[in-house]
Amino acid sequence: MSRIQEQIETTLSKTEPEVEVLLAEVLGGTTVRLFIDHPDGVSLELCERVTHHLAGIRERYGLEVSSPGSERPLTKPAHFRRYLGQRARVRTRGAHGGQGSFTGELVGANESEVTIAAETGVVAIPYTEIKRSNLVPGE
Structure with a gap:
């Protein structure tokens, strides 16, 4: 923060x-x-x-x-937990597993990391590596 x-x-x-x-x-x-x-x-x-x-x-x-609008920013563990099951985009500070951006369903969130089911598979990203993240409106 x-x-x-x-x-x-x-x-x-x-x-x-x-x-x-x-x-x-x-x-x-x-x-x-x-x-x-x-x-x-x-x-x-x-x-x-x-x-x-x-x-x-x-x-x-x-x-x-x-107001946050439809692309609501997610910046705290509580935000990620509140929106489990919804689509989000998570951009990392550097390459994480060869990628810098992940879009998919939020499937887990604890105090240290968020887990997202992205197009490339399920990935856990520590909050310290997140540059920016937000909900993605329904497509």
């Missing part, structure tokens, strides 16, 4: 405890893109409240706050 994401999670845990931070990433050194979720869904009003609570981040960066 990035330092900026940790800062955002700490701030929102005090002001909007039901908001789940799915992914916070710095783009081009000038903008933070933040994907959030909430048990009642993500509304424009919620995005505005979150933006307001993150004044310290806005002093240093432009801030984009949005």
Whole structure:
């Protein structure tokens, strides 16, 4: 998890405890893109409240706050467990078994790795090797 994401999670845990931070990433050194979720869904009003609570981040960066959409980012073990049985794309930091990207059904997730049934077979990928991952909408 990035330092900026940790800062955002700490701030929102005090002001909007039901908001789940799915992914916070710095783009081009000038903008933070933040994907959030909430048990009642993500509304424009919620995005505005979150933006307001993150004044310290806005002093240093432009801030984009949005819902995850159909290609929801998966960044924590709990995210992978929640979506077992669904299709996902997992991109690794380097070649993992000769590949850098795997798309298939999420079939397992524990605290250290996710298991995906990809086109090339079933593969277990440690979270430390994952660069980016997201759900893949139904095809």
